[in-house]
Amino acid sequence: MSTESRIWTAALVVVGDEILSGRTQDKNIAQVATWLGVQGIRLREVRVVPDDVDAIIEAVNTLRARNDYLFTTGGIGPTHDDITVDAVAAALGVGVVIHPKARAILESYYATRGGLNDARLRMARVPDGADLIENRVSGAPGIRAGNVFLMAGVPGITAQMLDSLTGQLEGGLPLLSTTIGCWVAESEIADLLRETEKAFEGVQIGSYPFFREGRTGANFVIRSVSNEQLGACAAELERGLDALGRAPVAGGI
Amino acid sequence: MSTESRIWTAALVVVGDEILSGRTQDKNIAQVATWLGVQGIRLREVRVVPDDVDAIIEAVNTLRARNDYLFTTGGIGPTHDDITVDAVAAALGVGVVIHPKARAILESYYATRGGLNDARLRMARVPDGADLIENRVSGAPGIRAGNVFLMAGVPGITAQMLDSLTGQLEGGLPLLSTTIGCWVAESEIADLLRETEKAFEGVQIGSYPFFREGRTGANFVIRSVSNEQLGACAAELERGLDALGRAPVAGGI
Numbered sequence: 001m002s003t004e005s006r007i008w009t010a011a012l013v014v015v016g017d018e019i020l021s022g023r024t025q026d027k028n029i030a031q032v033a034t035w036l037g038v039q040g041i042r043l044r045e046v047r048v049v050p051d052d053v054d055a056i057i058e059a060v061n062t063l064r065a066r067n068d069y070l071f072t073t074g075g076i077g078p079t080h081d082d083i084t085v086d087a088v089a090a091a092l093g094v095g096v097v098i099h100p101k102a103r104a105i106l107e108s109y110y111a112t113r114g115g116l117n118d119a120r121l122r123m124a125r126v127p128d129g130a131d132l133i134e135n136r137v138s139g140a141p142g143i144r145a146g147n148v149f150l151m152a153g154v155p156g157i158t159a160q161m162l163d164s165l166t167g168q169l170e171g172g173l174p175l176l177s178t179t180i181g182c183w184v185a186e187s188e189i190a191d192l193l194r195e196t197e198k199a200f201e202g203v204q205i206g207s208y209p210f211f212r213e214g215r216t217g218a219n220f221v222i223r224s225v226s227n228e229q230l231g232a233c234a235a236e237l238e239r240g241l242d243a244l245g246r247a248p249v250a251g252g253i
Numbered sequence: 254m255s256t257e258s259r260i261w262t263a264a265l266v267v268v269g270d271e272i273l274s275g276r277t278q279d280k281n282i283a284q285v286a287t288w289l290g291v292q293g294i295r296l297r298e299v300r301v302v303p304d305d306v307d308a309i310i311e312a313v314n315t316l317r318a319r320n321d322y323l324f325t326t327g328g329i330g331p332t333h334d335d336i337t338v339d340a341v342a343a344a345l346g347v348g349v350v351i352h353p354k355a356r357a358i359l360e361s362y363y364a365t366r367g368g369l370n371d372a373r374l375r376m377a378r379v380p381d382g383a384d385l386i387e388n389r390v391s392g393a394p395g396i397r398a399g400n401v402f403l404m405a406g407v408p409g410i411t412a413q414m415l416d417s418l419t420g421q422l423e424g425g426l427p428l429l430s431t432t433i434g435c436w437v438a439e440s441e442i443a444d445l446l447r448e449t450e451k452a453f454e455g456v457q458i459g460s461y462p463f464f465r466e467g468r469t470g471a472n473f474v475i476r477s478v479s480n481e482q483l484g485a486c487a488a489e490l491e492r493g494l495d496a497l498g499r500a501p502v503a504g505g506i
Contacts, residue, residue: 017459020296021430022286023474024461026279029301033275043273045308048282048299051459055298078440079460080447119443138464154462177274187331190372194333206270206304207332208277209407211391221276 005225008041008172011063014048015056015074015084016153027155028073035162040171041069051075056087064091064148069169074153076143078119088148089127099126102141109139134164173225178234181253184246185209186218192240193220200233202226210253219252258478261294261425264316267301268309268327268337269406280408281326288415293424294322304328309340317344317401322422327406329396331372341401342380352379355394362392387417426478431487434506437499438462439471445493446473453486455479463506472505 012032018024026048033043044067049055056072064070075084089096102124103116110116123140126132133142133149135157142161143150149165151158186193186207197205202224209218220237224230238248265285271277279301286296297320302308309325317323328337342349355377356369363369376393379385386395386402388410395414396403402418404411439446439460450458455477462471473490477483491501 014299017457017476018461018474019282020286020299021428021474021476022283022288022290022296023430025283029272030275030278033273035275037275043275044303046267046273046299046301050297077460077462079443080450081457081459113438114441117440120440122443123440154464156464175274177276185366187370187373187376188367190332190370190375197333204270204334206334207330208271209330211407211409221271221274223270223274 006172008069008170009044009067010036010041010069010071011044011067012046013056013059013063013070013072014046015051015072016048017051017081019048020050028151028153028158031155031158032071032073032151032162035166037174039166039169040174041169042175051081051083053083053087053090056084057091060088060091060148064146067147069147069149071149071151073151073158076123076140076150076152078122078140082122084150085125085127085143088143088145088150092127092145092148094128094145096125097128098124099130099132102126102132105132105141106139133161135160136164175223175225176227176230177221177223178230179219179221179252180234180237180241181217181219181249181251182241182246183215183217183253184241184244185216189241189244189246192237192244196233196237196240199236200224200229203229203233205233205237217253221252259425261322261423262297262320263289263294263322263324264297264320265299266309266312266316266323266325267299268304268325269301270304270334272301273303281404281406281411284408284411285324285326285404285415288419290427292419292422293427294422295428304334304336306336306340306343309337310344313341313344313401317399320400322400322402324402324404326404326411329376329393329403329405331375331393335375337403338378338380338396341396341398341403345380345398345401347381347398349378350381351377352383352385355379355385358385358394359392386414388413389417428476428478429480429483430474430476431483432472432474432505433487433490433494434470434472434502434504435494435499436468436470436506437494437497438469442494442497442499445490445497449486449490449493452489453477453482456482456486458486458490465506470506474505
């Protein structure tokens with residue numbers, strides 16, 4: 001691994017009263033995180049904020065300043081509670097305009113669906129100067145404003161927008177990972193985990209315990225940008241578990 | 254509804270590289286959110302931060318200052334990557350001590366499980382002055398330090414800790430909700446939603462669209478602390494949908 005390789009980072013702001021009320025189980029965090037990993041970009045922080053302009057502005061301005069990219073999900077639809085475009089425009093200090101191409105996309109999409117009304121036209125509003133992110137499912141596009149990417153709240157639509165962005169964003173070396181499982185209480189092998197991690201520079205080992213069928217086990221997730229370091233660390237951990245009489249399970253349990 | 258009733262708020266810090274990598278689908282946000290709602294406490298913000306002491310300190314100090322309660326999940330186990338106790342102690346400006354009762358609980362729990370070793374004793378460490386939150390599943394307790402509540406990362410264990418806390422925290426009026434579904438594009442009835450919300454003080458209507466079996470629909474979630482306002486607003490929205498020839502579905506679709 002080259003130690004001077006730059007690490008690219010992103011943050012995510014999930015706009016959603018429905019997540020904070022517990023009504024809806026969020027799916028976008030895992031989806032955006034996984035997609036970013038493939039692009040060689042690390043998700044560094046997520047904030048879930050209410051449908052409140054000031055809360056969105058604060059989160060957007062803090063996180064866009066300290067990451068290469070900032071994503072938002074939610075609040076870009078046609079109804080009164082969709083306020084993300086206004087909040088991001090305010091955060092960027094620009095106005096809100098109707099994007100002509102977005103308007104044309106919506107006109108075409110709704111031509112056979114009752115026509116473009118005022119509510120639907122709201123989905124053509126973007127922060128001044130922004131570009132569109134294509135969405136093949138529902139017409140309404142996502143929005144790119146500087147390093148801020150506004151995506152839908154509905155996970156299936158966000159998936160389409162991420163697909164449109166695939167390969168478009170500069171990233172660094174992807175963080176690789178491998179998992180070793182073991183039927184052992186993590187508290188029995190804490191020393192082994194710490195010592196093994198220490199022996200391999202730039203490698204992290206996460207320990208994720210579980211209880212299944214009355215038995216205690218754990219998965220150890222090893223992460224590195226270097227396949228070589230990853231493989232060597234995994235082999236060392238497997239040897240250590242074997243030496244303690246605890247059979248490692250490659251790939252995890 | 255009494256307009257002078259105080260609103261109690263909470264925030265949640267999810268400590269977890271495994272969530273940010275996309276490997277693990279978070280379950281604790283919805284679980285904590287739902288539990289808080291029953292206690293009459295509103296979840297105002299969630300931050301997912303990496304296993305990094307400085308990141309945890311920043312999130313804890315920002316959020317505990319502006320909410321009545323702050324919860325954390327993750328990072329209180331026995332291994333090297335469990336750093337939440339140290340980070341919260343640093344955020345509070347106190348040292349870390351072994352809690353005698355936690356030590357006794359762990360000694361008893363591990364008496365028939367190989368005994369208390371150094372790694373397991375880590376789970377008795379608390380910010381100085383903290384109290385314990387009982388956990389009937391795995392021995393290791395949760396921790397209450399001032400208005401900060403440290404819970405496990407494993408959702409089943411967090412559930413036990415929340416159960417121990419039920420009825421212990423002062424809250425206000427619970428935010429009540431009711432849902433009305435409709436096979437309609439939300440963009441067709443955006444005016445109705447906005448006008449109906451405006452007509453009922455202290456009521457919010459959230460619109461959550463979906464696509465199922467090739468059809469467009471939406472659920473409208475009405476929230477209020479007053480059952481009377483909630484019922485009146487729901488009835489008004491149902492009348493409005495009926496008037497547009499769109500059958501409302503009580504309880505949602």
